[in-house]
Amino acid sequence: MxxxxxxxxxxxxxxxxxxxxxxxxxxxxxxxxxxxxxxxxxxxxxxxxxxxxxxxxxxxxxxxxxxxxxxxxxxxxxxxxxxxxxxxxxxxxxxxxxxxxxxxxxxxxxxxxxxxxxxxxxxxxxxxxxxCSFSFEEALVEDGIRLRHIEQGTNVPMWRTSMQTRPAGPFHGPLVVSMRPLRPADAIRAIQITSRFPAVHGAPVHIGKPESIGIADLSRPDYGDAVEVKPDELPVFWACGVTPQSVIAAVRxxxxxxxxxxxxxxxxxxxxxxxxx
Known part of the structure; x- marks a missing residue:
């Protein structure tokens, strides 16, 4: 059953x-x-x-x-x-x-x-x-920015990173990020748009070079589904609301x-x- x-x-x-x-x-x-x-x-x-x-x-x-x-x-x-x-x-x-x-x-x-x-x-x-980032994604799409995971009908890819959250009591652990591949001009516009929405994660926390935040392989997300990053695109990373799940795993x-x-x-x-x- x-x-x-x-x-x-x-x-x-x-x-x-x-x-x-x-x-x-x-x-x-x-x-x-x-x-x-x-x-x-x-x-x-x-x-x-x-x-x-x-x-x-x-x-x-x-x-x-x-x-x-x-x-x-x-x-x-x-x-x-x-x-x-x-x-x-x-x-x-x-x-x-x-x-x-x-x-x-x-x-x-x-x-x-x-x-x-x-x-x-x-x-x-x-x-x-x-x-949740779904709110700022709606604003991005309305501005004409194409989001690959939405076009493919899949979940956004997410990773645990080497970036650490600020502890409070027993709660601590790695920051989780979500990623959207964007052309440089769209990445700049996405920063401007998402900065208007601090209540739903706000501006990105990292752009490019995933290895510098502890992500070894963009084809293997910890959560969600992998999406292609094309040669003319940058991986753009936002803080993610799945972070509490990684913290729960750390705090037990x-x-x-x-x-x-x-x-x-x-x-x-x-x-x-x-x-x-």
Whole structure:
């Protein structure tokens, strides 16, 4: 049965994504089980978020970790302990049911991927919603910048780097970056555009020479799918909201939950509201 479920997910992931008119409509489809594929592009104009869920005993330290590392972890909202709602992001939002695929971690090890959290939710859990690059990607595409992973219908490639996050309490570990290959003129324009969106990772953290940030092979990402970097293109790297997953692997908390990479929380916030100018 589990293998059959994975086969169905694979079919869904290769299908043309359904487009929803609002974040609320997208969440309802996920909640019903009608959408189990990655969420890129499914609700144009609406902010999507990464997820990290931790026990209350670690919540204050993780909150400070987000404050210390705003590029990879731009915090959009946090829940009260045990409360699955995030009213700042959507009135009917339920963090237990509204993401297509979750990852469950125990002592830093990935132990399961599930479609909802109803059976494992606890009264001491605190949910953190972290800004996602899907928001600035929409602005890039609107400006005419072509993004290869979107054109190919794949997840953006991501790597753990040799760049370290600023520690907070027990939380520490490598920065994760996402990469988009761009021609030099488009890279310059992308810096200008993404600088307007600090709440969703902002400007790139590195351009070119992947080996200088500890990436040995662009054809083998740690997360997501590889894309070609053509001879006339530069690899452009942004801080990534998957960073908490690499931190969880380093910290090894007793229990934690994240989204599966590419399977985000669709909110009611508009991308245009996140632009600072």
């Amino acid at each position: 589990q293998e059959r479920g994975r086969e169905m997910n694979a079919v869904a992931e290769n299908a043309v994504p359904r487009i929803f008119d609002s974040g609320a409509e997208a969440r309802r489809a996920v909640r019903r089980g009608d959408h189990r594929a990655p969420t890129a592009g499914i609700a144009p104009g609406f902010v999507q978020a990464n997820l990290a869920v931790l026990p209350k005993a670690l919540a204050d330290d993780f909150f400070r970790f987000c404050q210390f590392n705003p590029k990879p972890c731009p915090l959009l909202a946090a829940s009260e302990p045990g409360d699955p709602r995030l009213p700042l992001l959507g009135e009917d939002l339920d963090i237990r049911t509204d993401i297509p695929r979750y990852r469950v971690w125990r002592k830093g090890e990935l132990v399961d991927e599930v479609d909802d959290l109803m059976r494992i939710w606890r009264d001491d859990l605190v949910a953190f919603a972290i800004g 908390p007793e229990f934690s939950i994240t989204h599966a990479p590419g399977y985000m929380l669709v909110t009611d916030l508009k991308n245009s509201r996140l632009s600072v100018f």
